[in-house]
Amino acid sequence: MTEKVKSETREILSKLVNNSGAMTAILITKQGSIVADAGETSYLNITAMAALVAGMFSATREVARMVGENEFSILLQQGKQRHIHISLITDEIMMVIVFEDYNRIGQVRHEARKCGELLTASLAPSQEDVSSAKDVSEPQFKEYALNLIDRIFQG
Amino acid sequence: MPFINYQEREITFKLVYYGPGMSGKTTNLMYIHKMLDTERKGEMIILDTEEDRTLFFDFFPMELGEIAGYNVRFNMYTVPGQVYYEASRKLILDGADGVIFVADSDPLRFEANLELYRMMEQNMLSYEMDPQTFPVVLQYNKRDIEDPIPLGAMEEQLGLNGIPVFESVAVRGEGVMDTIRKASQMVIERFQL
Numbered sequence: 584m585t586e587k588v589k590s591e592t593r594e595i596l597s598k599l600v601n602n603s604g605a606m607t608a609i610l611i612t613k614q615g616s617i618v619a620d621a622g623e624t625s626y627l628n629i630t631a632m633a634a635l636v637a638g639m640f641s642a643t644r645e646v647a648r649m650v651g652e653n654e655f656s657i658l659l660q661q662g663k664q665r666h667i668h669i670s671l672i673t674d675e676i677m678m679v680i681v682f683e684d685y686n687r688i689g690q691v692r693h694e695a696r697k698c699g700e701l702l703t704a705s706l707a708p709s710q711e712d713v714s715s716a717k718d719v720s721e722p723q724f725k726e727y728a729l730n731l732i733d734r735i736f737q738g
Numbered sequence: 739m740p741f742i743n744y745q746e747r748e749i750t751f752k753l754v755y756y757g758p759g760m761s762g763k764t765t766n767l768m769y770i771h772k773m774l775d776t777e778r779k780g781e782m783i784i785l786d787t788e789e790d791r792t793l794f795f796d797f798f799p800m801e802l803g804e805i806a807g808y809n810v811r812f813n814m815y816t817v818p819g820q821v822y823y824e825a826s827r828k829l830i831l832d833g834a835d836g837v838i839f840v841a842d843s844d845p846l847r848f849e850a851n852l853e854l855y856r857m858m859e860q861n862m863l864s865y866e867m868d869p870q871t872f873p874v875v876l877q878y879n880k881r882d883i884e885d886p887i888p889l890g891a892m893e894e895q896l897g898l899n900g901i902p903v904f905e906s907v908a909v910r911g912e913g914v915m916d917t918i919r920k921a922s923q924m925v926i927e928r929f930q931l
Contacts, residue, residue: 630780635797638794
């Protein structure tokens, strides 16, 4: 992803956080990896959060199928002080928004929907990304990785 | 396929510990977590029941380090082993890059091992993963019990040729690192940029 697209994605997420009054917005893959984040994240273990939310979303998808839906595109978890809004952005990526004032749920939904379209375009891997990945020498990458693995997992 | 984040220049692989209930999957993961340097590991999350049995999954991220300009990470998962958690197991397998199958060496659990392995192969097929070529390592755990299942018995029943096999006593850490090392190597060797 180019620097331009990278800053675009962050900008979209930051705008969402500002416009909706949310604390945090995180983009994660369905496999539980983080794509990007904005807002306050110091109170969160976002790596663990991504894994858990991805698991939760997958489980909910199966529940959806049981009742004849392909998937539920939005999940909302309401707490006492903090709430989580999760929405599907693309087939592979979902957005998690953490917010405090439940009265803002309408605004959160609106901003999430608005950002979804912008992000879909922004996140499609460009040809430049693919060529940049190809610049990495695969044999060299593998050799380094295998050496590291040997060192890390000593018996 | 691993997840490549071009934006952050990160490559994330997913490794899954699979196997029947109480075979020692979480014990394997906990030992690895304990042995790794602090800067290489994230917090371990264990979602278990009151009886210490995994309910949904256990998880921790492991940082391999920077390679060719990319930060490389292995996200390590276990699945719940009980037969009635089949749906969870299937979900967690989604997007996996490699599997460590932890078999219980107790002869009374032989059929349970075979059943779970066969179900795993079915789940792989549903994600269009080819069980013949997908990186899987077989670990015979609990080798300290009396009259353990003989090595080769599972491979013979399941028609597995050439699968890497390790013996372990995960509660003492024996064989745990050898198993994860082999599984990680297989995942990297299969990786294509």
